[in-house]
Amino acid sequence: MALLSSLRVGIVAPSFQVPQAEFELGLEKLREENWFFKVHPQCRRAYRYFAGTDEERAQAFFEYAQDPSIDIVWCARGGYGAARILPYLERLVAKNGLPPRKLLAGYSDSTALLEYVRSRWGWSALHSPMAGLRSFRALSPGEWKAMRQFFSGESPKNPWGAKKLRFATKAPSQNIEGELVGGNLSVWASMIGTPFEPVVQGKFVFFEDVDESLYRLDRMAEQVGQSGMLSGAKGIILGNFLNCTDKVSNVLAEVPKGKNRARVIASPKPSELEPARKKLNEKKMIPKLFGELGDRVGIPVAYGLPVGHGPAKYSLPLGAKYRLSRSGGFELLQWDWRPSHAPLDRNTHLG
Numbered sequence: 554m555a556l557l558s559s560l561r562v563g564i565v566a567p568s569f570q571v572p573q574a575e576f577e578l579g580l581e582k583l584r585e586e587n588w589f590f591k592v593h594p595q596c597r598r599a600y601r602y603f604a605g606t607d608e609e610r611a612q613a614f615f616e617y618a619q620d621p622s623i624d625i626v627w628c629a630r631g632g633y634g635a636a637r638i639l640p641y642l643e644r645l646v647a648k649n650g651l652p653p654r655k656l657l658a659g660y661s662d663s664t665a666l667l668e669y670v671r672s673r674w675g676w677s678a679l680h681s682p683m684a685g686l687r688s689f690r691a692l693s694p695g696e697w698k699a700m701r702q703f704f705s706g707e708s709p710k711n712p713w714g715a716k717k718l719r720f721a722t723k724a725p726s727q728n729i730e731g732e733l734v735g736g737n738l739s740v741w742a743s744m745i746g747t748p749f750e751p752v753v754q755g756k757f758v759f760f761e762d763v764d765e766s767l768y769r770l771d772r773m774a775e776q777v778g779q780s781g782m783l784s785g786a787k788g789i790i791l792g793n794f795l796n797c798t799d800k801v802s803n804v805l806a807e808v809p810k811g812k813n814r815a816r817v818i819a820s821p822k823p824s825e826l827e828p829a830r831k832k833l834n835e836k837k838m839i840p841k842l843f844g845e846l847g848d849r850v851g852i853p854v855a856y857g858l859p860v861g862h863g864p865a866k867y868s869l870p871l872g873a874k875y876r877l878s879r880s881g882g883f884e885l886l887q888w889d890w891r892p893s894h895a896p897l898d899r900n901t902h903l904g
Contacts, residue, residue, distance in 0.1 A: 560704055560892065562590040562625045563617035564684060566604035568662045569632025571596050571685045576629060579684030586701075593617060596629050596685075603634045610634065611641030614666075618652035618674075624892045625704060628659030628666065629685035636665035636740065639749050651675075656890050658704070659683050661763070661862065664736030665744060668751050671734070671872045677890035679703050680736055680759070680860060681868040692866060700868040706891040710884050713867040717881035718790070718855035721844030725853045729877045730886065731787035735759035736871070742773040745780045754785035757875060760843075761792035761861030767799040767835050771842050778846045788853040788877060789843055792869075793861030799833040855881060 562583075576596070583590055595613035598605035605613070617626045628635075646652075657663075657670050658681040670676040681700050682689050692700070699712035734753055735741060738760040744750050762770065777783065803826035809817035817825055840856045847854035855877060859865030873888035 560588050560590075560625060561623050562588060562627050562704075563593065563620060563623040564590060564596060564627045564629050565593045565610075565613045565617050566596040566598075566629040566685065567610050567614050567638055567666055568604065568628070568634040569602055569630060570599050570604045571629045572687075573597070575687040575689075576685045578687060579689040582690055583684060590627075591623075592629075602632070604629075607634070607637045608641055611638035611645065614638065615642060615645045615649075615652065618655065618670075619649070621653070623655065625656045625658060627681075628657075628663040628683055630683050631659065631661030631663055631737075633662055635662045636743065636747075636749070639665065639669055642669070646674075656704070656892075658868075660761075661737050662740055664740040665749065667736055667871055668734060668741075668744070669749060672751070677888070678871040679868055679890070680871055682866050688863065688866065696866050696868075703868050703870060703888075703890070704892075708870075708873075708885055708888045710886075711882075713859045713865070716857070718857045718877075718883050719840070719881060721791075721840035721854040721856055722847040723853070724879050724881070725788070725877070726879070728879060729757075729787050729853070730874060731755060731757050732872055733757040733759055733790065733869070733875050734871055735790075736761070738762045738770065738773050738777075739765065742776045745776060745782065751782070753782055755787065757787045757790050757877065758783070759790045759792060759858070759860070759869065759871075761794060762797055763793075763795045763862035765794070765797045767797065767833060767838055767842075770794070770797055770839060774842055774846050778850060783846075783850045783852065786850070786852050788855065789847055790858055790877070790883065791840065791843060791854065791856035792858045793863060793865065794835070794839050795862040795864070797839065798835050799838065801828045801830060801832050803827060804829045853877070855883065857881075858883065 593613045600606045656677045658679040660680045667678040671678040735758040806827040843854045860869045870888045874886045876884045
């Protein structure tokens with residue numbers, strides 16, 4: 554029998570409801586690539602905007618965390634809701650003990666879970682694309698290969714290519730090595746002040762985001778900085794910030810006068826409005842606002858890693874050791890994930 558895969562994957566949905574047509578597209582891709590996986594029935598559930606209640610989502614996650622036939626737990630999609638199940642997982646651990654070590658994969662809203670299982674359960678964590686999104690079918694060959702390698706326990710040094718990062722601060726005087734944690738900036742900032750607040754001392758912290766206004770990114774970066782979280786951090790690594798633009802509202806172009814004054818104040822026409830200010834260039838401003846934060850804290854900030862919501866969606870091991878060079882090179886040095894099962898053959902199925 555030809556050995557096809559050592560990947561034994563269980564897919565759960567800890568956040569928003571899963572769009573079933575897009576999910577099926579992702580599952581088709583996995584079948585085409587001969588991946589062995591099973592999908593928790595909870596992925597089909599709906600409660601408000603979530604894929605089931607908090608308790609149902611936590612229970613499904615914990616079931617696959619305990620399942621001995623699964624090496625990798627994979628989040629179907631993001632959205633919102635993963636942080637809501639953390640207290641339930643705490644109670645399940647108190648009752649049943651820690652689940653065996655596995656790999657958790659996902660990104661975006663899954664950031665809360667990735668950091669939770671990495672820091673509290675000792676799991677490996679991979680910031681990776683998710684099968685429940687239409688964009689999963691659009692991964693480039695390089696993005697797919699990198700994800701497959703990381704899932705399999707391989708450690709390519711720089712799968713995102715040889716292009717170097719740029720510095721938003723002064724470049725470090727020497728190469729820096731350390732573990733990398735982080736993920737979605739919105740989720741990361743929301744964990745500050747909770748029992749699950751991350752610790753980044755002695756580590757690089759990675760940030761990416763999507764569909765946020767420039768001022769909101771500024772506010773979240775400021776929150777991270779003022780919290781003191783970055784004290785002792787090795788540096789900040791920035792990924793993609795897809796559709797994070799400077800949204801400028803319109804205001805009255807002049808003080809209304811005459812008989813139309815009341816109407817203009819209440820419901821002005823487009824021709825009576827103008828932008829409140831000049832629109833800023835987000836491609837320049839995003840590195841700048843994080844660079845200012847890095848300067849205040851005294852750590853380097855590098856940007857340009859092709860990881861996040863897009864356009865590039867390379868996978869990124871979290872909790873792994875990296876080297877940031879003075880010239881902007883970012884190299885994976887060590888990652889501890891290895892699947893525990895032997896490869897499967899064509900007659901093997903996962904339940």
